[in-house]
Amino acid sequence: MGSNRKQETSEKLMIAAIDLMSEKGYNGVTTEEIARTAGYSEKTLFRHFQSKQKLLEAAFEKYHYGEEMRNLFHQHLQWDLQEDLLMVCNTYHKIMQQNRKMILIAMKDGEHLPGFREATHKHPEQLKAFLTDYFEKMLQKKKIIKVDPEKMAIAFLYMNYGAALGRIHNDPSFTTVYLEDFIKESVFLFTRGLTP
Amino acid sequence: MGSNRKQETSEKLMIAAIDLMSEKGYNGVTTEEIARTAGYSEKTLFRHFQSKQKLLEAAFEKYHYGEEMRNLFHQHLQWDLQEDLLMVCNTYHKIMQQNRKMILIAMKDGEHLPGFREATHKHPEQLKAFLTDYFEKMLQKKKIIKVDPEKMAIAFLYMNYGAALGRIHNDPSFTTVYLEDFIKESVFLFTRGLTP
DNA sequence: AAAGGGTGTCAGTACTTACTGACTTTTTGG
DNA sequence: CCAAAAAGTCAGTAAGTACTGACACCCTTT
Known part of the structure; x- marks a missing residue:
């Protein structure tokens, strides 16, 4: 399953984004910081999500429990x-x-x-x-x-x-x-x- | 009273800062934006308060009603x-x-x-x-x-x-x-x- | 008229940051 | 072991932004 690893990376990035943004706010955190926290390089972040905004949106979609x-x-x-x-x-x-x-x-x-x-x-x-x-x-x-x-x-x-x-x-x-x-x-x- | 005008300017700047920061957050607003909203130039903001941080602190001191x-x-x-x-x-x-x-x-x-x-x-x-x-x-x-x-x-x-x-x-x-x-x-x- | 305090303008510095491209390295599955 | 997928490296761009200095322009007060 090649996509398994890809998904795992995405998840780690999204979780790091949620953790950091919930502490410091969207503008208080850099893409570099998010990527490093998740254990990846900044480039990987942008390969998975095209922008910081889209990263947050994806994280929201996956990790909110509205239903x-x-x-x-x-x-x-x-x-x-x-x-x-x-x-x-x-x-x-x-x-x-x-x-x-x-x-x-x-x-x-x-x-x-x-x-x-x-x-x-x-x-x-x-x-x-x-x-x-x-x-x-x-x-x-x-x-x-x-x-x-x-x-x-x-x-x-x-x-x-x-x-x-x-x-x-x-x-x-x-x-x-x-x-x-x-x-x-x-x-x-x-x-x-x-x-x- | 020369200091009267000075104080008036400071107050307008602080109020603009509070208004904008309460909407967009500290990092979501620029010193330029605050100054313009108050009706002044960015330079005036820095002449009154030496930094963005100090502007917020001064505004907090003046406009919080803890007592x-x-x-x-x-x-x-x-x-x-x-x-x-x-x-x-x-x-x-x-x-x-x-x-x-x-x-x-x-x-x-x-x-x-x-x-x-x-x-x-x-x-x-x-x-x-x-x-x-x-x-x-x-x-x-x-x-x-x-x-x-x-x-x-x-x-x-x-x-x-x-x-x-x-x-x-x-x-x-x-x-x-x-x-x-x-x-x-x-x-x-x-x-x-x-x-x- | 003169002086001074307050403000505007403008150019500029130093730093940060989102984002890209080209290339290399590592990892993984068949 | 090989090919593809995923991740790293690095250099760089473009834009934004806090903050400064020099100088000119009011407006008020004396």
Whole structure:
């Protein structure tokens, strides 16, 4: 398999690009530095990807896990507030953790990743719609008190979004408090706040 | 006052630097571009600040509002959960909004702003300690149920942190839902979830 | 009118960096 | 062992960019 080796090189280059760009940003890193980090010469980088921009785009295509967000929607809802919220939390944080370097790049250099700017808006929007719908149905089932479902969805998601970003940025809060404990406590709070 | 004009020029240059760097990052903008945006020649920029780096540092010193976080600690607590949480939210979001461009720069180019990296960890840590302390005292007063005060503080702050970042990034959620409404609803939820 | 502070212009330096071409060397599979 | 594929070397280009120096031009104040 001649193409096996070629692919391996490409992957190493893309991973080096992601690592370095997530730290220093697109403009903060040179093609030379990326290639050396991956263990190759700069020339090889340009032979595989024609430009720095295309390298990033290829890396994004290969190493972003946008689709997995959809899995969440297909998970089985138990219509038990605590259980369902826990499931949403766990799935969400797993995806955020997988994508953390990409998220950093997108925050630093959104302009260079048109696809990502879109994704960072689209996916949370879908998630918000999903949760809003869930709260509405729970309201119909009289399993939660009368609240604005959309605002509750936003509050819940932002809490997890904030926590995920904190973890990505190595917030010292997560050195003493573990994510799982945090999730349990916060879901408990939401459950108690919403249960009739 | 000859120095009045000088100061005015410096301010315009610093503001242009903040505007552009918050969009494109430190390395994404040139000194020429900054000067032109401010309405001056590149030479003037270097006459006022000796280097690009020093320009950013001066801008940071002048236009960051770190001290205001301390005001929060001196505000009068009413020992009424809902009222106090509302006060914390409002103060927090006000500060985050004032600092939004600085926050964007810090996220994109933390390496160029050693002072900010520190601030983005120190201030939230103080805030967390403040809120944890508050919850502990409310617990002693038997005004809230038995929960882990630290985790509650983290949950509350992350919710607001996430919301503040969403607003900074023009999250479409805030085109339909206003911040104030969101704050009210989320504080209501926390209050109901914590009140005995 | 004179002086001085602030700014513009312009040419130029020194350095970096994305990217190329020609050629050689190494690695791999048949 | 041979041929092709992949990687390295090296020299170089073109463009960008932070930053400087010399000089001229306002504008304000006295």
